[in-house]
Amino acid sequence: MPPRLAPADADARPITAVTPDTLEATLEALPELARGWARARAFSAAPGEILPLPGPDGAVAGALAGLGTPEARARLRFPLAGAASLLPEGTWRYQSLPEGLRANAALGWLLETYRxxxxxxxxxxxxxxxxxxxxxxxxxxxxxxxxxxxxxxINTPASDMGPAELEGAAKTLAATFGARVETIEGADLLERNFPLIHAVGRASPRAPRLIDLRWGDTGPTLTLVGKGVCFDTGGLNLKPGASMGLMKKDMGGAATVLGLAHMLMATGAPLRLRVLTPAVENSVSGQAFRPGDILRARNGLTVEINNTDAEGRLVLADALALACEETPDLLVSMATLTGAARVALGPDLAPVYATTDADFAALAEAAPRASDPVWRMPFHIPYEPMIEPGIADLDNAPSGGMAGSITAALFLRRFATAPRYLHFDIYGWNPQPAPGRPKGGAGQGARALFEALPALLRP
Structure with missing residues (x-):
């Protein structure tokens, strides 16, 4: 069942949100039995602390929810979300909840119920x-x-989430909202001039494809491009086993833009939406592309392959070139692209590259409202020579390992020629559980972008 909030219900059992400053007054206002219970349990109003309270008959009649201090609360993205799992069956309602926390509490509750x-x-x-x-x-x-x-x-293993299954997910989403989907598959990718997508995916028995979803007929144009590498062995530059274990999540960019597309279509956003997903499996076989190969992209640029494990930027390149043939008002790419981004910012922050200061400012202003933090990274032009190998226009894997996320973004910028472009180098995974954020697959940047779009696409 999809996540749903209950209608407003005066008979729902109350949850009282408490800070350390309001703790003593809150306890004094409780009935004697509940007050004694809370004191006996040493309830301290720490962020995320949930305490069910007994009624006169001993049954659970309400609950206290700790908010902590603002400084302590900042450590939890959804400080109240644990209540969804810790409270017993029934309908609950918040009381004395600050207005600025109400949307966060509702969203966190629904995200906590995910299984x-x-x-x-x-x-x-x-x-x-x-x-x-x-x-x-x-x-x-x-x-x-x-x-x-x-x-x-993201959580579905690659055995059940290959390019065809990812296409199926896009078609299911499209059918729900009356969107249109066109797919270009296998050898047709070469016929239709998507050589990099074909090269990366041709070694797998699961045919590579480009999935093109469109929705909406009026309003500004938004094009989302999501990296859909359904499993990444590294190709002939084979990853070690320890690095391959989480590669089912290498289609996290595609999963995130599809999740964002759901948000936009479900709320009837006034725009024309396009979602491009290059879906491949980077496998090893006699058909695999090789280190040292030089490939020509859709836009005519040549790319020297110095590492077949830097395949995500290749499939994105063809999709971005296609997207820019229509010059969308805003172009966005999302990809689990580089380990360097994780070294820089860890798994929790979504690194974002923006071609305009105004676009990032709108995103940064909206992100806290969506409880979806982002951090700006630079398109640092002096690093451009690092992606120019000399015998081709571009190098897909510059040697030296310096500024890996930035050089990948600069590579994509050669294909993303739209005036307004945002690139998210996401991780797509929670390594440790937290309230509202279980261990496993995770969207990053989608809610921030959803919240920012009215400002980003203002006429």
């Missing part, structure tokens, strides 16, 4: 939340459902 149960039954979170006053429940539900879709796609 990846395709392969093994998981215990669902039994509690439901009544929509807090002053929020848009449909918008919150669309954001949560889009994130659930992204998580499901």
């Amino acid at each position: 990846f149960d395709i392969y093994r039954a998981q215990t669902p979170a039994p509690a439901r939340l009544a929509a807090p006053e002053g929020i848009d429940p449909a918008r919150i539900e669309a954001m949560a459902t889009g994130e659930w879709l992204t998580r499901d796609l």
Whole structure:
């Protein structure tokens, strides 16, 4: 079932949000039994702390939820989300919740209820939340459902999530909202001039493809491009086993743009949306592309292959070149592209490259409202020579290992010629669980972009 908030319900059991400053007054206002219980349990209002409270008959009648200090609360993206898993069955409502935390509390609750149960039954979170006053429940539900879709796609193992299955997910999404999908597959990629997508995917028995989803007939144009490498062995530059273990998530960019597309279509965003997904499996066989090969991209630029494990930027290059043939008002790419981005910012922050200061400013202003942090990285022009090998226009894997995320972004910029371009070098995975954010597949940047789009695409 998709994540849903319950209608406002005065009979729902109350959750009282408490800070250390309001703790003593809150406890004094409780009935004697509940107050004694809270003191006995040493409830301290720490962020994420949840305490069910007994009623006169001993049954759970309410709960306290710790908010902590602002400084402590900043350590948890969804400080109240744990309540969804810790409280017993029934409908609950927040009271005394600051207005600025209501949307975060509702979204965090729905994200906490996510379970990846395709392969093994998981215990669902039994509690439901009544929509807090002053929020848009449909918008919150669309954001949560889009994130659930992204998580499901990333968490599904490559045995069941290859290029064809990713295409199936895009078609299912399109059918839900009346969108259109065209797919170019296998040898037709060469006929239609997508040589880099074909080269990366040709070694696999699972045919490479370009999935092209369109929705909407009026408004500004937004094109999303998501890296869809459904599994990455590294190709002939084979990854060691330890580095290959999480490569089912290498289609995290595609999963994230599909989740964002759900948010946009579910809320009837006033725009013309295009989603391009180059979907491949980077495999090893006699058909694999080789180190030292020079390949010609869709836009005519030549690329020297110095590492077949730097394949994501290749498939994105052809898709970005196609996207720019229509000059969208805003072009966005999302990709699990470089380990260098994780070294720079870790798994929690989404690195973003922007061609205009105004676009990043709008994104940075919106990101906290969506509880989806981003951090700007530079298109540092002095590094351009690092991606120019001499015998071809571009090098897909500059030697030396310096500025790996930046040089990858500069590589993509040669194909993303639209005046306004945002590139997200995401991780797509939570290595450690946190409230509202289970270990496993994760969208990054999608909610921030969803929240920022009214400003980014303002007429």
